Amino acid sequence: MRQWRNKAESWVQRGLDRRLRLAVTGLSRSGKTAFITSLVNQLEHAGLDARLPHWLPAAEGRILGSQRVPGRHHHVPAFGYEAALSQLAQTPPVWPEPTRGISEITLAIRYCPKNRLKRRLQDTATLYLELVDYPGEWLLDLPLLSMSYAEWSAQQQELLQTPALARLAHPWLTAGAVIAPDSPADDAVLAPLAAGYTQWLHDIKRECGAYLVQPGRFVLPGEYLGAPMLQFVPWVWGAVPAGLGEQHHYGMMETRFEHYKKHLVAGFYREHFAGFDRQIVLVDCLSALNRGTDSFADLSRAVNAIVQSFDYGKTGWWRRLFAPRIDKLLFAATKADHLTPDQHSRLARLLSGLVRAGHRHARLAGIDIDTLALASIKATHSGEVIHRGETIPALQGRRLDNGESVTLYPGEVPENLPDADFWQQQGFDFTDFSPPVWQPEQPLPHLRLDQALAFLLGDKLA
Ligand code: GDP
Structure with a gap:
């Protein structure tokens, strides 16, 4: 019982x-x-x-x-x-x-x-x-699943119409321009080309504040750092002869793109x-x-x-x-x-x-x-300060860049996106803070x- x-x-x-x-x-x-x-x-x-x-x-x-x-x-x-x-x-x-x-x-x-x-x-x-x-960057890769290598390449080519992005792309664009799509596939050529492309993704993130960076694993490769399936770039150098296989540069990059989709993008969703x-x-x-x-x-x-x-x-x-x-x-x-x-x-x-x-x-x-x-x-701690006889909300904290204690009014957040004039005239400047002093x-x-x-x-x- x-x-x-x-x-x-x-x-x-x-x-x-x-x-x-x-x-x-x-x-x-x-x-x-x-x-x-x-x-x-x-x-x-x-x-x-x-x-x-x-x-x-x-x-x-x-x-x-x-x-x-x-x-x-x-x-x-x-x-x-x-x-x-x-x-x-x-x-x-x-x-x-x-x-x-x-x-x-x-x-x-x-x-x-x-x-x-x-x-x-x-x-x-x-x-x-x-x-x-x-990483959220991995979610940005999902649309790749329904794209072919040629379609993805065309999309990237469109991205390069933005002057700031194109300017930073100069090194890998010039390196790729001398590679014939039907020349024999060679890792000694593809690895540095892909490294240049990856550097560009990092650069546009840092310098242009770009968030929509694809393929996501190029910037956050985790354990796949250096894996061949992360060594391809979009083909943005014009027409390609039909029927190129893995033995050619173009075909090899197409194969790697498909591997990337199958193992990394789909693999993440499945597992x-x-x-x-x-x-x-x-x-x-x-x-x-x-x-x-x-x-x-x-x-x-x-x-x-x-x-x-x-x-x-x-x-x-x-x-x-x-x-x-x-x-x-x-x-x-x-x-x-x-x-x-x-x-x-x-x-x-x-x-x-x-x-x-x-x-x-x-x-x-x-x-x-x-x-x-x-x-x-x-x-931060929030409170109020009197400024020219007026009570205004304020924050107190330590600045992240120099550790200095500050009391400040960080300003307003727009509920809707401000117009171009606003960005040009003032923009935003929200301060980063050091973590609070905390007893474990x-x-x-x-x-x-x-x-x-x-x-x-x-x-x-x-
Ligand atoms: P992750 O890359 O998404 O893991 O981002 P982290 O959690 O490392 O946060 C990045 C940075 O944002 C931190 O180093 C902090 O400077 C800042 N941060 C994150 N959460 C907070 C928060 O709740 N308050 C403040 N003031 N800063 C934060």
Whole structure:
């Protein structure tokens, strides 16, 4: 009898325990590392001293505790939580080193179910939360799947019509111009050509503030650095004779492009994306505003391309191939602590505007979408100062570039994109801050991580 009861209890327990795979993405420097570090930290402090008033299970005192546990996916590198915390705990504190590929961390969250039926069956349940961090750049590659090498080359040629991009492309454009498409394929020729092209992608990111950079793995190759399938460039040097095979330069690059699509782009969707339950996409709107109108326009295109990754439900082939199951998608504007609190809703609305086009379609595909502005690790204090007899909101923090303590009014965020005149006359200048001084036994200070938790996990702890 007892044996039977033990069995029944463990069966009930298994029924109550849940697993949720929450993917965290965003372009480089959007704040993924800071977000995961702080989220894990808040969850470890949930039920103790974390400030999570908008996350009901915590506000209702139903979180009993969370702890890190070994992950199920032994081939995925572990997220460096301890290293990130120790960097934040240094004197003076430094921002954690960002991750460059995919990584994962799992938490077991023990809670009291609210649901009466569940409660009668068992007093406590566990949610295994698997947080997966991966570069948003990888999502930008999805459109490649439906393109041939010739089509992709034509698209890149069009990109080169933009003078600033073409100017930086000079080295690889001139190197490629002397290669005949039907000359014998030679790695000694292709490797430096691809290196020049990759350098160009880095340069347009850095100098033109470009975000929509393809192929994404060229700039973030992870373990594939130096692999031949990352050694091709778009053919932008005119007509090509028909029927060129792998023995020729053009044919070899075409083959590598197809390998890239099959192994890296489709492989990521098959092995990782298809297994995600929920997704948060982090977007750093403020750095793009600082860089100017072209950079912001490019961020807008990149966000749109990312939104499309969740909008393939209708087209059939994508759904057939990968059977994605994401049902909640949160877009979060990061680093809201760069702004005074009165500007946070404007920042969220600016981001909503960016995702709106895709938003409409993704709703059709049955995904619940939301947008908010947050700070994973709040580095400033907000208050008010009197300036010429007027009370104005202000921020206090330490500048990232020189460590100096400052009190400043960072200015307003546009809700809609300003016109060309505005960019020319004034532009934006949001200051970057050093991380806050923080005692390791305390939870990290944040803004609205509890609202993110409420949207992403709320229904899972009922
Ligand atoms: P990743 O490349 O997406 O992993 O981005 P990181 O998490 O490394 O963030 C890039 C940089 O943005 C950090 O080094 C910080 O300077 C800044 N940052 C990220 N999150 C925050 C935040 O919540 N507040 C502030 N003030 N800065 C942040």
